[in-house]
Amino acid sequence: MILAIASGKGGTGKTTVSVNLARAFDSEIQLLDCDVEEPNDHLFLKGAPTGREIIGIPVPEVDEALCDGCGECGRFCEYHAIVSFGTTPLVFPEMCHGCGGCTMVCPVKAIRETAKPIGAVETRRAGNVTLVQGRLDIGAAMAPPLIHAVKARLRRDLPAILDAPPGTSCPVIATLRGADFVLLVTEPTPFGLHDLTLAVEMVRALGIPFGVVVNRVGLGDDRVHRYCGQRHIPILLEIPDDRRIAEACSRGGLIVEALPEYRGLFRNLVGKTMFRTNPKEA
Amino acid sequence: MKEIVIISGKGGTGKTSVAASFAVLADRPVIADCDVDAADLHLVLAPRVLERHEFRSGHEAVIRPEDCIGCGNCVDYCRFDAVRMNGTDGGDAGFSIDPAACEGCGVCVRFCPAQAIDFPERLCGEWMVSETRCGPMVHARLGVAAENSGKLVSTVRREARRVAEGEHRSLILVDGPPGIGCPVIASLTGATDVLAVTEPTVSGEHDLERVLSLARHFEIPAAVCVNKWDLNPEMTEKIEEQARRAGARVVGRIRYDRAVTLAQMRERAVVEVEAPCAEDIRNIWKQLV
Numbered sequence: 107m108i109l110a111i112a113s114g115k116g117g118t119g120k121t122t123v124s125v126n127l128a129r130a131f132d133s134e135i136q137l138l139d140c141d142v143e144e145p146n147d148h149l150f151l152k153g154a155p156t157g158r159e160i161i162g163i164p165v166p167e168v169d170e171a172l173c174d175g176c177g178e179c180g181r182f183c184e185y186h187a188i189v190s191f192g193t194t195p196l197v198f199p200e201m202c203h204g205c206g207g208c209t210m211v212c213p214v215k216a217i218r219e220t221a222k223p224i225g226a227v228e229t230r231r232a233g234n235v236t237l238v239q240g241r242l243d244i245g246a247a248m249a250p251p252l253i254h255a256v257k258a259r260l261r262r263d264l265p266a267i268l269d270a271p272p273g274t275s276c277p278v279i280a281t282l283r284g285a286d287f288v289l290l291v292t293e294p295t296p297f298g299l300h301d302l303t304l305a306v307e308m309v310r311a312l313g314i315p316f317g318v319v320v321n322r323v324g325l326g327d328d329r330v331h332r333y334c335g336q337r338h339i340p341i342l343l344e345i346p347d348d349r350r351i352a353e354a355c356s357r358g359g360l361i362v363e364a365l366p367e368y369r370g371l372f373r374n375l376v377g378k379t380m381f382r383t384n385p386k387e388a
Numbered sequence: 389m390k391e392i393v394i395i396s397g398k399g400g401t402g403k404t405s406v407a408a409s410f411a412v413l414a415d416r417p418v419i420a421d422c423d424v425d426a427a428d429l430h431l432v433l434a435p436r437v438l439e440r441h442e443f444r445s446g447h448e449a450v451i452r453p454e455d456c457i458g459c460g461n462c463v464d465y466c467r468f469d470a471v472r473m474n475g476t477d478g479g480d481a482g483f484s485i486d487p488a489a490c491e492g493c494g495v496c497v498r499f500c501p502a503q504a505i506d507f508p509e510r511l512c513g514e515w516m517v518s519e520t521r522c523g524p525m526v527h528a529r530l531g532v533a534a535e536n537s538g539k540l541v542s543t544v545r546r547e548a549r550r551v552a553e554g555e556h557r558s559l560i561l562v563d564g565p566p567g568i569g570c571p572v573i574a575s576l577t578g579a580t581d582v583l584a585v586t587e588p589t590v591s592g593e594h595d596l597e598r599v600l601s602l603a604r605h606f607e608i609p610a611a612v613c614v615n616k617w618d619l620n621p622e623m624t625e626k627i628e629e630q631a632r633r634a635g636a637r638v639v640g641r642i643r644y645d646r647a648v649t650l651a652q653m654r655e656r657a658v659v660e661v662e663a664p665c666a667e668d669i670r671n672i673w674k675q676l677v
Contacts, residue, residue, distance in 0.1 A: 114426045116399010116566040121591065143567035144397055144598065149590040184446060184494050205467050205493030244601045247538065247570035272399040272566050273425035275530055275537045279488050296652050297404065301426040307532045312488065326649050349619075356620040358590035 107265045107383045110285035112309070114301030116272035118291045119321035119345065122355055123375075124269040125150040126362050128235045130372035135235055136264050140281040141271040142225060142240030142252045149358045153232030161240070161255040162221030163204035163248070170194045172216035179208035179217060200247060225252045227259065236264075250280040257284070274308040282309070287383045288316040289342065294326040299333055306339070315382065319375075322347040342382075343375045389552060391545075391560040392581045392676070393422075393608075397595030399566035401587045402615040405648050407563035408432040408657040409669045411522040414677075416557045419520065420548035421527040422541045422575045423565040424513065432657055435518030435525045443528065443543060445536040446492040448510040449485045455504035456482040462496040462505070471496065488533045512536050515543055517551065524551050538570035545575070568602050576603065582610040583639070583676060584631075588623035596627060600634040610636040613672050617641035640672035 111124045125147055128137040139147040166179070166188055177190040187201035188208050199222045209217045225242040240256040242249055249271070257280075260266055270281040282288060288309050292302040302318070309316045317340040320330055324347040334341050345351065345361075345368075354364040362369045394407045408429060411419050421429040449470070451462070462483060463471045470489035474482050485496075485505075497505045512535060515528035526548040530537050548560050564575040576582065582603045586592040596612065603610040612631040617624040628638045647663030659666045 115428070116396075116426070118400055141567075143569045143572075144591075144595040146398070146591040146594060149594060182494065182498065184492055203491050203493060205491065205495050206465075207493055207495040207498070210465075210495065211498065242569060244568065244598060245573070245605045247573050249567075249569045273537075274532050275425050275571075276535050277569065279533050283489065295649055296431050296655070297428040300428060300431055304426060304532060311533050325646070327653060352616075352619055355591075356587075356589040356623060 107380065108260070108268065108285045109266070109379055109383065110268040110270055110282050110288045111291060112270040112278060112282060112288055112305060113272055113291045114274055114305035115292065115297055118293050118298060120269055120291050121146045121150070122321070122361065123289065123291050123319055124267050126360055126372050127375060128267050129233070129360055129362050130369065130376050131234060131265070133234065134264055136261060136266040137235050137237050137269065138256050138260065138266060139237065139239035139269045140253045140256055141269055142242045142249050142256065143271060145239040145241055147237055147269055148230065148239055150360055151232035151235055151237050153230045153237065155228060155230045157229040159227050160223050161225055161227055161252055162223045163202065163251045164206065164219035165199040165202045165204065165222040166197050166208050166217045167220045168194055168197065169216045169218070172214050174214055176213065178211050178213060182207050182211045203248065204251065224248060227255050229259070249277040253277060253280040274304050278308070279312070282312055282314060285314055287379055288314050289319050289379065290316055291319045291321055292330055293322045294320055294328065294330045298326070299330050302330060302333070317342040317382065319343040319345070321345045342378045343371060345371065389549070389558055389560065390581065391562060391579045392583060393562040393564050393575050393579045394583050394585060395564035395572060395575065395599055396566055396585045397568065397599035398586065398591050401585050401592060402642070402648065403585050404428045404563055405652065405658055406585050406669060407561060409659040410561050410673055412657045412659050413670065413673045414559055414561060417523050417559045417561045418548050418552040418557050419523060419525040420544050420560055420562045421525065422544050422562050422571070424528040424530045424537050424540045424544065424571065425565060427527055427529060429563050430527055432652065432655055433520040433522060433525060434655060435520045435527065437516045437518045439517040441515050442511060443513045443515055443540050444509045445512045445539050446510050447494065447507045448487055448490050448492050449494070449496050450506045450508060451484050452504050452506060453482050455502055457502045457504070458482050459501060462500060465495045465499055491535065513540055515540065515547065517547060523557070524555065526551060538574035541565070541571045541574035568598050572602065576606050576608060579608055582608050584610060584612045584636070585615055586612065586627060587615050588617055588620040588627060593623065593627050593630065597630065597634070600631065600636055604635065611639045611676055612636045613640045613642060615642045616644040618643050639675040640668060642668040642672070
């Protein structure tokens with residue numbers, strides 16, 4: 107089972123749900139922090155690092171001795187990452203998507219690919235949780251290749267939780283593809299509802315079954331509940347607006363440990379999502 | 389021209405609530421919502437749309453099934469796993485492209501032996517020029533599951549600059565996206581000032597450090613304010629100290645106040661309602677300009 111935690115709006119509690127849900131599992135579970143721009147799961151699940159690997163994307167390197175300045179690479183590149191003015195081309199690695207096209211179109215085979223680092227994949231062990239996280243380098247623009255590298259560590263024989271970045275664009279899509287079920291975390295406010303509707307459109311476009319988690323219930327109004335009710339979207343967990351939760355999280359604490367009365371909520375969520383992803387097993 | 393970009397690293401720290409309040413407090417600003425993924429500023433500023441433009445960017449590969457010979461070369465060429473094999477469930481054999489995965493590089497288009505792949509321009513969203521009670525606003529909506537949010541952000545900023553020049557306005561307020569990746573870089577490059585809104589949590593602290601490094605990377609002077617500071621006063625002090633060490637100016641604190649949500653529900657900026665924290669935001673604005 108691969109369960110992804112996403113949201114349109116940032117700061118609704120994706121990380122909170124991910125880390126507490128992971129800890130509420132009794133058995134071995136993988137948690138993949140795919141918010142590689144701002145990975146935070148490790149702040150809540152402390153454990154010994156078990157590995158670190160630098161991840162690069164393939165970018166072109168031009169052999170000046172072979173290049174005849176024909177400019178075919180620059181005409182082909184959709185991203186303006188390689189530009190030629192009748193001379194040996196200039197390469198702008200930060201624009202490169204690593205498609206390999208320039209290497210293939212060069213008639214004199216003057217271009218080869220070298221790896222440009224964009225970040226790292228780090229693993230650590232925290233009790234029942236194996237945490238895998240990506241960490242994008244400062245100034246690196248492209249998160250999706252690093253997200254793919256994080257997801258490549260996924261073991262199919264163990265359940266996995268994917269903590270997605272906020273929004274609805276490429277990094278989120280890169281995270282959600284292949285997930286069996288998505289939990290959309292929102293809050294009962296106008297911003298929360300608006301961004302939830304975008305997120306619902308997104309998961310529908312991807313064709314993945316989903317449910318909603320409403321965080322900070324009591325903070326705003328009931329418009330998120332009405333929206334979900336009208337559209338028959340299941341609300342699988344409601345977390346009350348409790349200042350003690352905010353304070354525990356601010357210190358890097360887990361709700362299921364600092365406030366044991368909430369442990370049942372997350373245990374229930376484990377059961378509900380297991381049932382929805384695979385009714386036979388649950 | 390002054391261009392103040394409000395960012396946070398971590399999402400949900402209160403960027404948009406602060407940006408809306410600044411829009412009310414500023415003297416003749418142009419407002420730009422660069423959180424094109426999950427734009428919320430319009431929920432407070434209620435823009436009346438004057439112009440609406442399609443945002444087209446890049447291309448996408450589309451296989452013509454009638455011409456596809458089923459060789460599968462495109463599967464090997466594609467570095468983005470965007471080619472799907474059909475027919476495994478008994479339907480037509482052949483291949484198709486997953487538009488959400490296609491990055492529009494054109495390799496499959498170029499090397500398809502049957503030349504069976506089209507490469508049309510991709511509609512990625514739309515951008516609007518509007519008027520609000522605080523001044524003109526440029527905003528956008530990225531298509532769901534679309535690419536190129538960075539380029540849409542650049543479009544919004546370029547148009548905001550054009551409006552500012554046309555109307556002789558000297559201040560652009562930019563509500564930025566969360567994170568540190570491509571849309572944030574597109575929001576920051578060439579801006580004159582950055583304000584990072586953070587919160588006193590382990591996540592806020594961690595993400596602020598990364599976002600301040602990014603501002604330094606682009607050599608843009610940064611200011612920091614801590615929202616909901618009284619949730620964890622020790623963490624607030626720690627974050628402010630960290631910000632100073634990183635060369636940022638600490639411009640104030642905003643107290644935890646449920647009036648922020650109440651203002652949002654009434655479609656008002658925080659400084660437009662009676663709220664204790666409104667005073668905090670006014671002070672930050674004074675410090676900033």
